[in-house]
Amino acid sequence: MLSFGIKDFLDILCVALLLYYIFRLMKESSSANIFGGIIVFVAVWIIVSQVFEMRLLGGILDKLVNVGSLAIIILFQEEIRHFFSTIGSRPQGHFWAKLFKRGNNEDRPHREEIMPIVMACISMGKQKVGALIVIERQVGLSEFINSGDVIDARITQRLIENIFFKNSPLHDGAMIISHNCIRAAGCILPISHDTDIPKSLGLRHRAALGISQKTDSIAIIVSEETGAISIAENGVFHLRLSGEELESMLTKKWL
DSSP states (O other): OOOOOHHHHHHHHHHHHHHHHHHHHHHHTTOHHHHHHHHHHHHHHHIIIIISOOHHHHHHHHHHHHHHHHHHHHHTHHHHHHHHHHHTSTTHHHHHIIIIIOSSSTTSOOHHHHHHHHHHHHHHHHHTOOEEEEEOOSSOOHHHHTTSEEEEEOOOHHHHHHHTSTTSTTTTSEEEEETTEEEEEEEOOOOOOOTTSOTTSOHHHHHHHHHHHHSSOEEEEEOTTTOOEEEEETTEEEEEEOHHHHHHHHHHHHO
């Protein structure tokens, strides 16, 4: 006689939550259809092997599952990396960062670092100068920093505007801010291929969304066509922000 207790209920609940969380990560990277196909295949394998006990077909599916485990790791290596980086960042990452990394406040940003960014974005927006600024948080951005030109300079409004000046050789790439300084400019970011991005948003917005999907960084975009200021965070856009809204969001999410 089968017994169903609280432990079985928690077991099923944990598996359901894990599958739902994985599905959301896959959906962000446009791999939801592949993930759905894998779930259907696993369900068929369990029914054939465990319920109907079909030895021949079950044996074939067993071999496919053994080989498929390695194939899944190769196929979804980016998603698996994102999964573990997400687990290690918010909110758990704040605990580990406070415990091991931030024993003092030297690396914590201050209002003096936020205002030059806000003022530069407002100024560039009025002049319709395109810009893409990425602010590092818990997940490191060293691989993207290395794709550009390292600067290691103090955050100032004049420097930000000079870098994104239309005739500047670095204006097409992204600026990355890390450890309270401008670490690099002209950096190359991953492009998001989400199909639901409005067609009115250009390549800068897709790059901002792409980096926000792969890391916990904050990406600020100034549109070259409209001068509108936007933020991408956790794969979500916050469009057409005023200067006050930009300052408020950076204060809340970065400080």
